Amino acid sequence: MVATTPRIFVSHLSGVAVFDPNGDQVGRVRDLVAMLRVGGRPPRVLGLVVEVVSRRRIFLPMTRVTGVESGQVITTGVVNMRRFEQRPTERLVLGEFLDRRVRLVESDEEVTVLDVAIQQLPARRDWEIDKYFVRKGRGGALRRKGETLTVEWSAVSGFSLEEHGQGAENLVATFERLRPTDVANALHHLSSKRRVEVAAALDDDRLADVLEELPEDDQVEIIGKLAEERAADVLEAMDPDDAADLLSELPEEDKERLLALMRPDDAADVRRLLSYEERTAGGLMTTEPIVLRPDATVADALARVRQADLSPALAAQVYVCRSPDETPTGKYLGTVHFQRLLRDPPFTLVSSLVDSDLVPLSPDTPLPTVTSYLAAYNMVSAPVVDESGSLLGAVTVDDVLDHLLPDDWRETDLHGEEGIGHGGR
Incomplete structure (x- = not known):
C-alpha cells in the first residue's frame, strides 16, 4: 500500500x-x-x-x-x-x-x-x-483485559477462502484475478446450472462487465435466471449499447418489464439505442462518450480521460459541444484527440483545439461505411450526430469488430497454444 x-x-x-x-x-x-x-x-x-x-x-x-x-x-x-x-x-x-x-x-x-x-x-x-x-486473551470486545495491537491483514487467519472446493464463493474469488473476457470464457464452458450459479454470485458491476463479453445465448440465459430487480441493476451497470443489444434478444414483454424497472435516465439511453437499426452507427454507438463544453480546458479534458472505467477507445478523444453536455447534446463543434491534449498547456481551451474537418457520422450510416470511415481516418472512435447537429454518441472500433467477426468468435479459446496469452491486471 x-x-x-x-x-x-x-x-x-x-x-x-x-x-x-x-x-x-x-x-x-x-x-x-x-x-x-x-x-x-x-x-x-x-x-x-x-x-x-x-x-x-x-x-x-x-x-x-x-x-x-x-x-x-x-x-x-x-x-x-x-x-x-x-x-x-x-x-x-x-x-x-x-x-x-x-x-x-x-x-x-x-x-x-x-x-x-x-x-x-x-x-x-x-x-x-x-x-x-x-x-x-479470551473474551469479547467488552472485556478490557488483554493487550491490544494493530496487525496486518496477513497476520490473522480466518479471513480468506481455501483454494479447494467447488462452491460459487470459491469460483467467484478465483475469477476476481481474471479479466472480464477470461471470466466469460470460463463461464461459457461451465454447465448451464453452474454458469447461472456463479454469475448470480458476482457483484453487479463485475457481472455487467462479464455479460458484455459472453455470447448472446449465455447473456439471455443468465439475465433470464436473475430476479427481475437484480437483472435491471445489472443492465444499468452495463454500457448502454451492450444493454440494448442484450434486451433486443429478449421477448418484447420481458424487455419492457426490465426497462420499466431501470432508472429512468438509464432506460431512456437504452430505448434511444433500441430505436435504431442494429447494423447502423446509431445501433452500434455508445451514448456515453466524453463530452466537454467549449470553455473547458486541456486540464479538464485530461482529468476526464484519466477516469479508470473508460475504455481505451472512448478515452482516445473528447467531443466538444455546446450545452447540454449529455447526449443528445447541444451543437457538436468537433473532436479533440488525446495526442493533441498532450501537446498543449493545461490552461488552453479545448474549443481552440477542435478538429472540425472530419464529417461526423449520421445515425443511419450502415456498418460497412462506419468500418471504412474508421479505417480511412485511422480512428478508434467516431462521433454520431443527428440532423440538428447534436451529438448522439460515438461508435468505437471494438463495437464494430463485434459485428464483423464470426458469430461464434466469443466461443474461441483465447488461451490455447496458438491463442493469445493471459494478460495481467
Missing part, C-alpha cells in the same frame, strides 16, 4: 452521513460489504450498506464513493434505492468481522477482532481490508 493513501477504521464509519454530489443527505452508513478471496489476498470491500430516510437499507458500491473524509461519505451519480439483500459470497464487516475470534498466524494465539481498517488501492477505486485491531 502507498503510505499517502488514507486508512479508515470501519468503526468510525458506522452512522456516518452519506451525501450526494449536490450536498443532499442520502442516508447513514450501517455496515460495509466485503468479499473473501483465495490465495492469501485481503478481503475486498464491495460497498456500503446505507440506511435511507425511510429506514430502508440499500447498497452503495465503493465505485460510487468519491470521498470518505471529515465524518462524511460523498457519493457520485444516482443512488439505487432498491433494498439491500446480502448474497452468499458477501460478508458484513461490522456484523460479521467485529468480535470474531481468530488466530494470529505467527503464534497461533487466539485474539478478538475489535476493529478493521480499510484502504483504497493507489490509482484505483477498489478498496481492501488493510489491517485488524485485535485484543489478545
Whole structure:
C-alpha cells in the first residue's frame, strides 16, 4: 500500500452521513460489504450498506464513493434505492468481522477482532481490508483485559477462502484475478446450472462487465435466471449499447418489464439505442462518450480521460459541444484527440483545439461505411450526430469488430497454444 493513501477504521464509519454530489443527505452508513478471496489476498470491500430516510437499507458500491473524509461519505451519480439483500459470497464487516475470534498466524494465539481498517488501492477505486485491531486473551470486545495491537491483514487467519472446493464463493474469488473476457470464457464452458450459479454470485458491476463479453445465448440465459430487480441493476451497470443489444434478444414483454424497472435516465439511453437499426452507427454507438463544453480546458479534458472505467477507445478523444453536455447534446463543434491534449498547456481551451474537418457520422450510416470511415481516418472512435447537429454518441472500433467477426468468435479459446496469452491486471 502507498503510505499517502488514507486508512479508515470501519468503526468510525458506522452512522456516518452519506451525501450526494449536490450536498443532499442520502442516508447513514450501517455496515460495509466485503468479499473473501483465495490465495492469501485481503478481503475486498464491495460497498456500503446505507440506511435511507425511510429506514430502508440499500447498497452503495465503493465505485460510487468519491470521498470518505471529515465524518462524511460523498457519493457520485444516482443512488439505487432498491433494498439491500446480502448474497452468499458477501460478508458484513461490522456484523460479521467485529468480535470474531481468530488466530494470529505467527503464534497461533487466539485474539478478538475489535476493529478493521480499510484502504483504497493507489490509482484505483477498489478498496481492501488493510489491517485488524485485535485484543489478545479470551473474551469479547467488552472485556478490557488483554493487550491490544494493530496487525496486518496477513497476520490473522480466518479471513480468506481455501483454494479447494467447488462452491460459487470459491469460483467467484478465483475469477476476481481474471479479466472480464477470461471470466466469460470460463463461464461459457461451465454447465448451464453452474454458469447461472456463479454469475448470480458476482457483484453487479463485475457481472455487467462479464455479460458484455459472453455470447448472446449465455447473456439471455443468465439475465433470464436473475430476479427481475437484480437483472435491471445489472443492465444499468452495463454500457448502454451492450444493454440494448442484450434486451433486443429478449421477448418484447420481458424487455419492457426490465426497462420499466431501470432508472429512468438509464432506460431512456437504452430505448434511444433500441430505436435504431442494429447494423447502423446509431445501433452500434455508445451514448456515453466524453463530452466537454467549449470553455473547458486541456486540464479538464485530461482529468476526464484519466477516469479508470473508460475504455481505451472512448478515452482516445473528447467531443466538444455546446450545452447540454449529455447526449443528445447541444451543437457538436468537433473532436479533440488525446495526442493533441498532450501537446498543449493545461490552461488552453479545448474549443481552440477542435478538429472540425472530419464529417461526423449520421445515425443511419450502415456498418460497412462506419468500418471504412474508421479505417480511412485511422480512428478508434467516431462521433454520431443527428440532423440538428447534436451529438448522439460515438461508435468505437471494438463495437464494430463485434459485428464483423464470426458469430461464434466469443466461443474461441483465447488461451490455447496458438491463442493469445493471459494478460495481467
